[in-house]
Amino acid sequence: MGQPSGEIVARPLVARACGCMCEFQHYAVDKYRAQRLAKFQKTRCPNCVAKLNEEQKRAAALLPSKGEALQLLPNGTQITMTRRPDGVWAGTLTASGKTVEATGDGPQGVSVTLARLWVAASGAKPPEPKPK
Numbered sequence: 001m002g003q004p005s006g007e008i009v010a011r012p013l014v015a016r017a018c019g020c021m022c023e024f025q026h027y028a029v030d031k032y033r034a035q036r037l038a039k040f041q042k043t044r045c046p047n048c049v050a051k052l053n054e055e056q057k058r059a060a061a062l063l064p065s066k067g068e069a070l071q072l073l074p075n076g077t078q079i080t081m082t083r084r085p086d087g088v089w090a091g092t093l094t095a096s097g098k099t100v101e102a103t104g105d106g107p108q109g110v111s112v113t114l115a116r117l118w119v120a121a122s123g124a125k126p127p128e129p130k131p132k
């Protein structure tokens, strides 16, 4: 995409994907203004992107690690895995009367996701981290 150049001739407020109103800069020379505007409207503002990344990091930190999650699964845990026509794997895990579902690119990844989701849903506590 060519870089816009020249003076900024207008700064209308445009709603972005996150719902925030942000200033969209109109340059004097901008062949691709329509595309830039479309992309602008389809994406979140930098603040919300940062917030979202932060939240995802925090949520991921709360989940037990792969090894912990698999160890916390109780005896009798059942996992079923189905490869769908679109190539995506859909898995269901049932343990202690709780069922969680997840999808992913491969059965291995899906089973780990299922274990982590189940542990989060069941409130099973990972062992206390060893003091360093």
Ligand SMILES: [Zn+2]
Binding pocket: 016, 018, 019, 020, 044, 045, 046, 047, 048, 049
């Ligand atoms: Zn925003």
